[in-house]
Amino acid sequence: MSWASRRRERDRGLGQERGIIESHPDCSSRKPRNLNPPDASVATPAATARIIPRAAHAISRSGISPNALRVLYRLREGGFQAFLVGGCVRDLMLGLEPKDFDVVTDALPEEVKRLFRNCRLVGRRFRLAHVFFGRDIIEVATFRATSAPSQGDEPLPEADPEDGEVPELDAPQLEIEPAAPPARPPSQRAARGGVGHDPGASAALTFDASGRILRDNIYGTIDEDVWRRDFTANALYYNIADFSVWDYVDGAQDIAARTLKLIGDPETRFREDPVRMLRAARFEAKLGFQLDPATAKPIGPLRDRLAGVPPARLFDETLKLFLTGHGARSFEVLRRRGLLAGLLPTVDSYFNSHPASLVEKLLLQGLKNTDARVLADKPVSPTFLFALLLYGPIAGIIESTPPERWHDPATILDACDRATREAQTRLAIPKRFSLGVREMFALQPRLEHVRGRRALRLLEHPRFRAGYDLLLLRAEHGLAPREMAQWWTRLQEVSAEERGPMADALADEGGAPRAARRPGRRRRRRPRASAPA
Template sequence: MSNPNNSFVSPPKKLLQNKFDKFAEEIIKQLQKNGHDAYLVGGCIRDQLINIPAKDFDVATSATPEQIRKIFKASRIIGKRFKLVHVYKGSQVIEVSTFRASGAKSNQEKIVKDQLGKILRDNVWGTIEEDCERRDFTINSLYFDPIQKKLFDRHQGVNDSYKRKIVSIGDPMLRFEEDPVRSLRAVRFATKLNFKIDKQIKDAIYEKGYLLSSISNARRFDEFNKIFMHGKAQHNFEKLETFDLLKHLVSHVGQSNSYGYRLQMSALINTDNRVHEGKSVTPGFLLAAILWPKLIEIATVEDSISTRRFFPNMDKILRDQQILTAVPRRFYTYIKDIWSLQLRLQSRIKNQPFKVLQHPRFRAAYDLLLLRIEASNSESEIGDWWTKFQSCNRQTKLEMIKRHRENSSNSKKFGLSGELG
């Protein structure tokens, strides 16, 4: 086994007293039994230090993916660019990674790149010291052996965790050039943990944030989900806007205090509330709400949404977003259904409300309607009408449709007054 010098420190009592995931500990025991170094690494150590219940337990080891695979029958190697091993026990999965070498020139010839210089394979194995140097922030560079009670803390990650501070490993100007996504990660960790961002990192975000445009839209969609789908959507949205990073994730952002901005804020708050209440959330709904103001801006003609502009421009709005984030195709139909239903929720002609109520996207469309009403400061009766229509019996539903037909004009105008400019 390797024997790094000067980086092992006495573990804080919080680490010695806390019980870690038994399955993760068993994996570490088996790896050590087979002659390999193995540690819990990253977020699970950091979270224990600041009294946050750890959810994900990752293991880092000196064993190669192939060696790990031989030790654990219930496992499989995943990834091409960065090989990892998933070890299974029932429904539980622990991610096990091999110590990776530094990006020194001596290793460059082993890294496979395409013609544009994009890294296709980076599976050069190294030591715990080298692996530590490749991590982004000091708070994520902690390695703890729960069996032998050893803590590897090369960059004072424990101290920065207690100070609640995001600090870069190495010069952030250079580190953000290596991987521009680190600027998004800095913001995400700051809001998630309620940590402050070190001034050097702030300067690097302002200076190097533009490099995010070179990151693949698939990776940016992955970051979109991490940033907006875990209970801190509103804070992340505002912080990203402050750092001028939001434009790399969202194609259209409303002006401050405009209808569009209010709707986006309402959608973000709604998403956060659902996460905190343990309800399901989907990027499809959030994108439908965030992009709705731009769609109606393009489609509005003489104080009404023009269907001739509305439907053709759906694809244009989604294509603009697709350039930034690789939205999976399954969400395209989902988003367009929600948008189309906004017009049907308003028209309520003949027996159409019964069909709308049975539509698989009705609930999502209804939720967007309520957010639109809230953001437009509208006294629209549509929201109350649909709230009642869902819960009443069939006879009452028929009477509601009849009264609506009698009381409404023949106008085919669409849209709420407060959202049409």
């Protein structure tokens, strides 16, 4: 027997002694498990995992990021357990290419940091370790334990996001310190019930009065950690020790059935973290899964809980919903589930009062165009996204003014500012994006009524391309002159020498004529200032 085989047999034997492993290669014949986590007030018995061996699943190391493998192996060499977990395992099971690889271990964050010099600890609500490989970041979390909420804890400041924004490192090479022995062997951690506390974290597990988790830094074992996962499809653990998949909650079965099912009581889990409702909508749109009826039921009544989520988190979730290749489907799911009212109330209100409007068709087409750019690996712009999302509220504010003021720049800018301020009650939209929205809308009347060679100067405007794309969408849906959109397209296609005559011809043809002087009137010359004595 080889050394690797002996180690796999040893690990499997240790797991069976602790009562947390049950070998079961055929996952389709098992009955569904009870998805309610054990009562935290009672000692948690070791859960039983279904082990899916390498021969019974489709995950290959060739589909795993080399950097993630290096982290897994380094943790393993340091004497710790190491698993891939979450969406990357789900996507690999589906034959998709994961975007990110998340690692979970029984090593505490400080112990992870001792193993990797290129590591930084981030987050207060969830203490995490980020291991840097140039621009690639592998996130390493410690097993969490289950615990009941304690009321009356103060919420974190809204400016403190869940995961800290970390700078990118230039060094592409991995720097590893010599292996250091773990502070406590994993066996000792399991023997004491799996609960630990990181001295570097500011608090352990705290909840607010509504049941929302504020901090979560109580550590445990893998059979406790599974109950802290959100959906069964995201609760699969890929074990680097023997390349098996550990399944506690029939996640593999739900993936095969393309069902999205929340672990535990759905209402309680959504109260703990209302963002889980947005994640459910995102996975429904991204994967084409169907929400389990019990999971879908409390979403409508609890959607207003999103108002208590820090705006920075909701901004991040909005980008994930709309800028990762499934934005059009995400919008439809948010509308159908009633979540758009919790995320962007003014946008939802506009479409409720303007059903099947041209603006909604414009928004969906713009999101489809954005999805196509993502799939083609082209850059996408949050500024353009928020111009699409806020188009309805901005148009509604403009239409509430007298018609003669609809093309007035002051009216347009005021409408943009008001719509953005209302959206910022839920989303922390950065100023660089809100200013970009103003500039895009301010360009629209200029693009529609341009005259002469001013058109050439507009080509140099930093927001011209975004404003032009919005003009094309508006013209396609009858909200702007189609001939002007076509003219701007031709102007960009011709050579630089031909652009001047094209701009001159536009005024001559009457497309945007120069204002004529009244007959019989001459412009009065200003008298020259007299020379000083």
